[in-house]
Amino acid sequence: MTRAAALAAILLLLALPFLTANQFYLHLGITVLMWTVLGVAWNLLGGFAGQVSFGHATFFGVGAYTMMILYLKAGVAPWYGIVLGGIVGALVSLPIGLICFRLRGPYFSLSTLAVAEIVRLVALNWEQLTSGPVGLLITTLPAVSFAGRAVNWESKIPFYYVVAVLVVVAMLATYGLSRSRLGAYLLAIREDEDTAESVGIDTVRAKVVTLALSAFFTGMAGGFYGLYFRYVDPDAVFPIALSVEMVFIAVVGGLATVVGPVIGAVFLVTIGELFRERFLVGHLIFYGLFMMLAIRYLPEGIWGGVRRFVSAHAPARNL
Amino acid sequence: MDTFLQSVVSGVLTGSLYAMIGVGLTVVFGVMRIINLAHGELVMLGMYGAFWGLALWKLDPFASIVIWVPLMFLGGMLVYRFLLRAIIPGGELNTLLYTAGLSLLIANLALFVWTGDYRTIKLKYALAPMRPFGIAVPIPLALAFGLAIVITAALYLFLARTDLGRAIRATSQNPEAAALMGVNVDRISMVTFGLGSALAGAAGVLLAPSLYLYPTVGEILIAKCFVIVVLGGLGSVVGAIAGGVLLGLVESLGAVYVSVAYKDTIGFVIFLLVLLFRPSGLFGVGKS
Amino acid sequence: MPLLEISDLTKDFGGLRAVSRLSFVVEPGEILGLIGPNGAGKTTVFNLITGFHRPTAGQIRLAGASLLGLPPHAVTRRGVARTFQIVKPFPKLSVRENVTLAAFMRLPARRDAEAEACRVLEQMGLAAKLESPASDLTLAEQKRLEMARALATRPTLLLLDEPMGGLNPREVEEASTLVRRVRDAGVTVILVEHVMKAIMRISDRVVVIHHGEKIADGPPDRVVQNPDVIAAYLGKRVA
Numbered sequence A: 001m002t003r004a005a006a007l008a009a010i011l012l013l014l015a016l017p018f019l020t021a022n023q024f025y026l027h028l029g030i031t032v033l034m035w036t037v038l039g040v041a042w043n044l045l046g047g048f049a050g051q052v053s054f055g056h057a058t059f060f061g062v063g064a065y066t067m068m069i070l071y072l073k074a075g076v077a078p079w080y081g082i083v084l085g086g087i088v089g090a091l092v093s094l095p096i097g098l099i100c101f102r103l104r105g106p107y108f109s110l111s112t113l114a115v116a117e118i119v120r121l122v123a124l125n126w127e128q129l130t131s132g133p134v135g136l137l138i139t140t141l142p143a144v145s146f147a148g149r150a151v152n153w154e155s156k157i158p159f160y161y162v163v164a165v166l167v168v169v170a171m172l173a174t175y176g177l178s179r180s181r182l183g184a185y186l187l188a189i190r191e192d193e194d195t196a197e198s199v200g201i202d203t204v205r206a207k208v209v210t211l212a213l214s215a216f217f218t219g220m221a222g223g224f225y226g227l228y229f230r231y232v233d234p235d236a237v238f239p240i241a242l243s244v245e246m247v248f249i250a251v252v253g254g255l256a257t258v259v260g261p262v263i264g265a266v267f268l269v270t271i272g273e274l275f276r277e278r279f280l281v282g283h284l285i286f287y288g289l290f291m292m293l294a295i296r297y298l299p300e301g302i303w304g305g306v307r308r309f310v311s312a313h314a315p316a317r318n319l
Numbered sequence B: 001m002d003t004f005l006q007s008v009v010s011g012v013l014t015g016s017l018y019a020m021i022g023v024g025l026t027v028v029f030g031v032m033r034i035i036n037l038a039h040g041e042l043v044m045l046g047m048y049g050a051f052w053g054l055a056l057w058k059l060d061p062f063a064s065i066v067i068w069v070p071l072m073f074l075g076g077m078l079v080y081r082f083l084l085r086a087i088i089p090g091g092e093l094n095t096l097l098y099t100a101g102l103s104l105l106i107a108n109l110a111l112f113v114w115t116g117d118y119r120t121i122k123l124k125y126a127l128a129p130m131r132p133f134g135i136a137v138p139i140p141l142a143l144a145f146g147l148a149i150v151i152t153a154a155l156y157l158f159l160a161r162t163d164l165g166r167a168i169r170a171t172s173q174n175p176e177a178a179a180l181m182g183v184n185v186d187r188i189s190m191v192t193f194g195l196g197s198a199l200a201g202a203a204g205v206l207l208a209p210s211l212y213l214y215p216t217v218g219e220i221l222i223a224k225c226f227v228i229v230v231l232g233g234l235g236s237v238v239g240a241i242a243g244g245v246l247l248g249l250v251e252s253l254g255a256v257y258v259s260v261a262y263k264d265t266i267g268f269v270i271f272l273l274v275l276l277f278r279p280s281g282l283f284g285v286g287k288s
Numbered sequence C: 001m002p003l004l005e006i007s008d009l010t011k012d013f014g015g016l017r018a019v020s021r022l023s024f025v026v027e028p029g030e031i032l033g034l035i036g037p038n039g040a041g042k043t044t045v046f047n048l049i050t051g052f053h054r055p056t057a058g059q060i061r062l063a064g065a066s067l068l069g070l071p072p073h074a075v076t077r078r079g080v081a082r083t084f085q086i087v088k089p090f091p092k093l094s095v096r097e098n099v100t101l102a103a104f105m106r107l108p109a110r111r112d113a114e115a116e117a118c119r120v121l122e123q124m125g126l127a128a129k130l131e132s133p134a135s136d137l138t139l140a141e142q143k144r145l146e147m148a149r150a151l152a153t154r155p156t157l158l159l160l161d162e163p164m165g166g167l168n169p170r171e172v173e174e175a176s177t178l179v180r181r182v183r184d185a186g187v188t189v190i191l192v193e194h195v196m197k198a199i200m201r202i203s204d205r206v207v208v209i210h211h212g213e214k215i216a217d218g219p220p221d222r223v224v225q226n227p228d229v230i231a232a233y234l235g236k237r238v239a
Helices: A003-019 A023-048 A057-074 A078-100 A104-127 A157-179 A179-192 A191-199 A204-229 A240-253 A260-279 A282-298 A301-312 B002-032 B039-057 B061-084 B093-112 B139-161 B165-175 B175-179 B185-211 B217-232 B237-257 B264-279 C042-048 C072-078 C094-104 C110-123 C141-149 C169-184 C198-204 C220-225 C227-234
Strands: C006-015 C016-026 C032-033 C057-062 C081-083 C157-161 C188-192 C206-211 C213-218
Touching: A003 A023, A003 A157, A023 A157, A023 A179, A023 A204, A023 A260, A057 A078, A057 A104, A057 A204, A057 A240, A057 C169, A078 A104, A078 A157, A078 A204, A078 C094, A104 A240, A104 B093, A104 B217, A104 B264, A157 A179, A157 A204, A157 B175, A179 A204, A179 C094, A179 C110, A191 A204, A191 C072, A191 C198, A240 A301, A240 B093, A260 A282, A260 A301, A260 B002, A260 C094, A282 B093, A301 C227, B002 B039, B002 B139, B002 B165, B002 B217, B002 B237, B039 B061, B039 B093, B039 B185, B039 B217, B061 B139, B061 B185, B093 B217, B139 B165, B139 B185, B139 B237, B165 B175, B165 B185, B165 C042, B175 B185, B217 B237, B217 B264, B237 B264, B264 C141, C006 C042, C016 C042, C016 C213, C032 C042, C032 C169, C032 C198, C042 C157, C042 C188, C072 C081, C081 C141, C094 C110, C094 C141, C110 C141, C141 C157, C141 C169, C169 C188, C169 C198, C198 C220, C206 C220, C213 C227, C220 C227
Parallel strands: C032 C188, C032 C206, C081 C157, C157 C188
Antiparallel strands: C006 C016, C006 C057, C206 C213
């Protein structure tokens, strides 16, 4: 993707709210963007490093609760809360990584699932901190102004821009990683971890750093979730389904690419939300179906398939 | 002392059903080295089979098991033949992801078709629990336990005494050697997957009168299933049985003596500890 | 001072003793041949030196400093590089990327690492295949890629695990010359090999291992005449 195309995409992204006033489309856009952040974040660890985590909901939930608790109990403004949510998510990922990275392949994946469930159950039961199953609710958002005008929290537009900024930052981070030494190291680890070690790569450090980065963005997305939906409870932010959806978006879109998770999010979330509008339940049918189709016919994901097609018919470009 | 005995009994009864679910998963892993994430959904299908059997055709669940088991056996074989067989060569992780997709697909189709309303099965003869020696034993659970024992014993004999069972065990220990001995590994895999599915379905039918039914129940079940199977050792039938009963006991005793809230957590903590310190489990056959 | 000092090295795998009270040194600048019948424990010795296994007992010192307890990447960083008996390139990455990864350890900037990788690959005669995926190379080329990758970490000690296995006589010649050139450039080499001709021709000294124990240690021509060595390879009756 050329710089020009990337710039055009960013401009389109920023201009979207002015192209439509339809509340549903704006909501769809916001949801797609939030899942894009999640897919991109998961992809750092799952795609580049090849460590398939089924427990990323842990960081999402931790980010969401951090933001909510700091706002409701300490009056910390949500935008700071979102960043802090990311930081807390990253901190939490350190001990989790040290435990789970002792395992490889499917055993690693299952261990992350176990950790996520433990965290969910703790959140459910530690009522003093999290209010348990009752959850946390934001009734009023702070009165702020941006560029001289008061922000109208009744409209979806401010939320759109908050998440759009997150998306741009996440994608820049992914792009930076893909060009860096750490990014190269991750690809080696994905191919053959032992050989990577023998070539001087500190595999534990690389994985832990990547997980922290991944958890940071996931946590921020969680913080955003709290801001937008204004209500957080353990089953909304810590469920296994959420972790699984993140995996699917990255896999269906295209692992270890910068653009893949974006495609995955746009594709799956749009279909899912449209279905949910009409039928209310079962939208995950498509996630399951497309996951199966992807693994069977397009293991490099939609974007991987597109790239393969393009490079067979045109000179290769690096993405 | 009474409370203790009560918990032990409940734990063993529930544990036996967990064990059956675990055996289904572990037998598939043993032969094909795949972890079937859709296993929980197979149990769910068994549960709903029992429910609809009763609701539509007035079939007692414990009787309808004779219909559902062969059906699920067949279904499992078809899933292997037409879905899984092409995926397995792609590697463990790919297969794991594929079965994750299948799991989501089945659970959400069920959600769409049958709605998320909680269902229960009320059996007229099961309204009051039995009370042997003063310990409350719900009748459906006792019946389920009895049938689970019968089925598990039958399975054990099948694996130990029949040629097909021996072929399955051989393939589970060394697929290449088994192939060299004339075992059709592909056919054995198909039969084994059918077997695993049938066990899952049977467990579902047996559990149905004792649990709330909802389409996404598979999620919790598969999570418990991992704990069992890893605890007992992936690939080991005896291990899965031991693991199932052990988990049932841990949960039951944990609910009484530690806290009701955190009883589920204990299982996962044990799971992590086993994965970290004794990954081959108590009786494990082998890991990747 | 010897570059590498192995003292009383012992490794047990459960009930099996793979390496038993092994002691030898490697002087800087020499090519040491490590030979022995199959299963003697040679690759295990490499795995112990590079940190993939922890010794049950004994000591391993590189330039006087102990290597015990260091994870493999740290051992590489200290200056010990290795190749594998069964080649392990990163198959989906290109030849250049394979070696750049190794160069990154000493040269964190991508441009420097890539330049170093190209330089080493040219020395190994693989300049023409820079962009090919590693899996596309012939076996001889893959072995040279392994060596290039090891050399890109700028080692002081290079462990070669059967680099000539599977090569035809001409390729063995070329590989032998390559090993000598590497040594002449200042890298000390331990060479595990079964191809006797190569070992005899290029080793300065040979250590023979059998059942995890050292049974001979000396210049190649003397070692081949050692009756214990002959017995180990051909059986007691022939000796």
